[in-house]
Every structure is written in structure tokens, then in C-alpha cells.
Amino acid sequence: MEVRARAPGKIILAGEHAVVHGSTAVAAAIDLYTYISLRFPTPQDNDDTLKLHLKDLDLEFSWPVAKIKEVLLDMGSHPASSPLSCSFETTKALVSLVEEQNIPEAKSGLASGISAFLWLYTSIHGYKPAKAVVTSELPLGSGLGSSAAFCVALSAALLALSDSVKLDFSHQGWQMYGDNELELVNKWAFEGEKMIHGKPSGIDNTVSTYGNMIKFRSGELTRIKTNMPLKMLITNTKVGRNTKALVASVSERAVRYPSAMTSVFNAVDSISNEVATIIQSPVSDDLAITEKEEKLEELMEMSQGLLQCMGVSHSSIENVIRTTLKYKLSTKLTGAGGGGCVLTLLPTLLSGTVVDKVIAELEACGYQCLIAGIGGRGMEISFSGSSLT
Ligand SMILES: Nc1ncnc2c1ncn2[C@@H]1O[C@H](COP(=O)(O)OP(=O)(O)O)[C@@H](O)[C@H]1O
Ligand SMILES: C[C@@](O)(CCOP(=O)(O)O)CC(=O)O
Numbered sequence: 001m002e003v004r005a006r007a008p009g010k011i012i013l014a015g016e017h018a019v020v021h022g023s024t025a026v027a028a029a030i031d032l033y034t035y036i037s038l039r040f041p042t043p044q045d046n047d048d049t050l051k052l053h054l055k056d057l058d059l060e061f062s063w064p065v066a067k068i069k070e071v072l073l074d075m076g077s078h079p080a081s082s083p084l085s086c087s088f089e090t091t092k093a094l095v096s097l098v099e100e101q102n103i104p105e106a107k108s109g110l111a112s113g114i115s116a117f118l119w120l121y122t123s124i125h126g127y128k129p130a131k132a133v134v135t136s137e138l139p140l141g142s143g144l145g146s147s148a149a150f151c152v153a154l155s156a157a158l159l160a161l162s163d164s165v166k167l168d169f170s171h172q173g174w175q176m177y178g179d180n181e182l183e184l185v186n187k188w189a190f191e192g193e194k195m196i197h198g199k200p201s202g203i204d205n206t207v208s209t210y211g212n213m214i215k216f217r218s219g220e221l222t223r224i225k226t227n228m229p230l231k232m233l234i235t236n237t238k239v240g241r242n243t244k245a246l247v248a249s250v251s252e253r254a255v256r257y258p259s260a261m262t263s264v265f266n267a268v269d270s271i272s273n274e275v276a277t278i279i280q281s282p283v284s285d286d287l288a289i290t291e292k293e294e295k296l297e298e299l300m301e302m303s304q305g306l307l308q309c310m311g312v313s314h315s316s317i318e319n320v321i322r323t324t325l326k327y328k329l330s331t332k333l334t335g336a337g338g339g340g341c342v343l344t345l346l347p348t349l350l351s352g353t354v355v356d357k358v359i360a361e362l363e364a365c366g367y368q369c370l371i372a373g374i375g376g377r378g379m380e381i382s383f384s385g386s387s388l389t
């Protein structure tokens, strides 16, 4: 039997980086997913390897399970029901298993994702042969939470084939997990995110697991019910960056200027709470929607200013801000910044012609624009008898 899992990416409307330091943030799932298929070989396959196929990158990795067992010094069995952090020694051992795979230089960022794969796989299934195939609609390393979507989809698929969750295998199509299973997926995914981000807040894996829109602070999520249409233009500057390095740089600045940065993080906390209040407050008519949109635009500008204070903006981000401002539109970075993706609020009454013009101007700079559905589904799984390709 094969299990398929999918998990969405996300946008952060307010609070990135500050959320790592205990401030509130607001995030929403988007309708772009990472998919993982997982299957154990049959005895007839005579296959003793663990395989990871990153299909859209055209990369395949393979380890004899005996080799993994030897390098990881046989951690022994561990209950999948209690997520575990990867120790320093095991991280080092995983790095050696990843290094021997000769990842192309230009894709060296994948190493941490592959380590996370090996850690989650061996923690939940030990040294059993299997094949995992990954595809993703999300750009990797661009602020849309591809790392979290990868860890959530992977944890969901691994748990589906473990004894820790009870599922209806006869169900056709995508199905959701129950609350306890979602909590378990989220906890394992967080352990994977730690291997990719270093010090994640947990907001990305949480919104990818549960979907919708959430307010998140110190590991606690509150669901947000939107009471207004929310349309965002997502522009990918295509400037590569690495969340782990950016999160570390903000922490270093916070160590150098503790008092100033505490004020910045407190201001972000207030902004995120304002954003959540506006999104949830009832609207009576078009005028009320316009007022709410204007406030959100102002708060996005304030967020972006504070992200600049944290040192995570970039000339490409500033270029998008300047370009959209010509059309009186507000833009902020989303995710870790340093390049990657930015959000521009598209007010309800904005004409389609203006949207087309902005997109044309941004695309002429070499950026990529998309309008994704916001606040949709979280992780889901499906079973099939068909084999992987
Ligand atoms: N589909 C995927 N397959 C393998 N690794 C992935 C995948 N998606 C994400 N990753 C891992 O996550 C890293 C990107 O994460 P990150 O820097 O946090 O950016 P973001 O989460 O915004 O996309 C990649 O370099 C890789 O290690
Ligand atoms: C910067 C941060 O707030 C979000 C990072 O998101 P992304 O990996 O850039 O999609 C880090 C975190 O919350 O773990």
C-alpha cells in the first residue's frame, strides 16, 4: 500500500522573526502544496534501501538500511507517539550520510532537508526499506514555508504507515487526521523544522498542519475566522536566501542591542494583534471593507519598517515596495526576508487593469507574481494501491 500526504505552504501577514522571540504573529495557509508518497517494498522487490526521490528537482538519493543502522549506531526502537529531538551526535552522523550522496553544489541547501528526512524516517520507522517521492508546488527557500510543508507532509505520511494512528484505509480521496493525530504530526514536523531552521518558532509547521488562518505566540495557536475578503499578490523576487542564517542574524542583533530589539519585538506583537482584530471584526458594507483594508495597508507598512530594523529586508524587496507604491499599494516581505517573497494587498475595489499593470511591471524586473488562495486546508492524506513512479 502507498500513502500520499500533502501539506500547504503559508504566508505570514505579520510577526515573522519577532515570533521566534515570543511575539504574536498571524499566518495563513495558501493553496500550494508539497506532496509526499511513501511505500514499503514487498519481499519480491528484494530491496534493502531507503530511497528519497525529489521528483521536480530530478534528484534521487538512496542508502542501504544496514549502512544507516551502522552510522546511526542503531538508536534502537522509539515510540512514534513521543516526538524526539535529534541530538548533536546524531545530527553529525546524519550529515555524513547526506554528504556521501554528492548533492550538486547549486542545491547544497537541500542537505538540511535530507537530514530532516532521515531523522524523521528512522525515528518513526527505524531501519526499514522504503521509497519516498516528493513533489512541490512551492518555490524552495522563498519564504512560503516549503521547509515546514515538507516536514508536515513527511511526518503525516510516516505516521499514516505506523501503528500510532488509526485510519480508514478504505476511504477514497483526501482525508483529514483527527485532533490527536494532527498534534502528533505537528510535533514531529517541528523536530524536522529544527534541523532546517535551527531555531524555528513553530508557526510554519502549525499553520501547515492545521490550515486556515492562525494567530501564534510562544507555541500556542488561536484560530482566526476571517470576516473580510483578503487578496494578496505574492511576488517572488527569486533572490535566494536561507531562513536559518536570517533567523540567526536577527538573534545576533538582539544580543547586541537587547533593549532596542525588545521594543521592536513588542511593537510587532501589537501590530499582529491589531491585524488579527481587523481581520476578525464584522463588516457591514463596502465602506467598512475599504476602511479595514486601509488599516491593514498601514499595518503592513509598519511591519515592513520593523523588519527593516531587524536587518532582513533586501534591495529586491525595496524595489517591489517602490514599484507597488506607484500604484498606491502596500507591500511587506513575508517569511524570513533577505529576498524571497513579498506580499502586496490588493484592495477589493482595485481594478483588474491596475493589477495587470503592476504584475507586468514586476515581471519585467524578472520577478514572478502569483495570487494564491488564502486560509485553506491543512495537511491531508490519501491511500492507494497503485505503485510509485
Ligand atoms: N520539497 C522539498 N524537498 C526537499 N527539501 C525541501 C523541500 N522543501 C523544502 N526543503 C528544505 O527546506 C529548505 C528551505 O527552507 P527555508 O530556508 O526555511 O525556506 P522556506 O521554508 O521559506 O521555503 C530547502 O533548502 C530544503 O533543505
Ligand atoms: C522568520 C520566521 O518567522 C519564518 C520563516 O519562514 P520561511 O522559512 O522563510 O518560510 C522563522 C520562524 O518563525 O520559525
Ligand SMILES: [Mg+2]
Pocket: 145, 146, 147, 148, 197, 204, 243
Ligand atoms: Mg522555512
